[in-house]
Amino acid sequence: MLENYDKAAAYSNLIKVAASSRTTAVAGAIAGIMRQNSSAKVQAVGAGAINQAVKAIAIAHRYLLQDGIYIIFVPSFVDVKIGPEEKTAMSFLIEISDAPTQSN
DSSP states (O other): OOGGHHHHHHHEEEEEEEEOHHHHHHHHHHHHHHHHHEEEEEOOOOOHHHHHHHHHHHHHHHHHHHOOEEEEEEEEEEEEETTEEEEEEEEEEEEOOOOOOOOO
């Protein structure tokens, strides 16, 4: 599986979110990537950035539902290097999923 890993493609699907990021702008970026690639990754460091990321994913979900695209996301922790420091970031893998079925 690692033989097929394309580092450039992985970085092109990575969206880094800051506490000052506009949620609608991030949501638009997520939706655009999802329409093209069917997966995206969002990374955020710090409570404010994580808050903006989660809100942006929710807005992107609404944008994509208008096109009949249903998404799910899986959060995880990753270590990132920011300058000379190592920090723990929250990473969100976003993928297209089948629409949920409703049962009575």
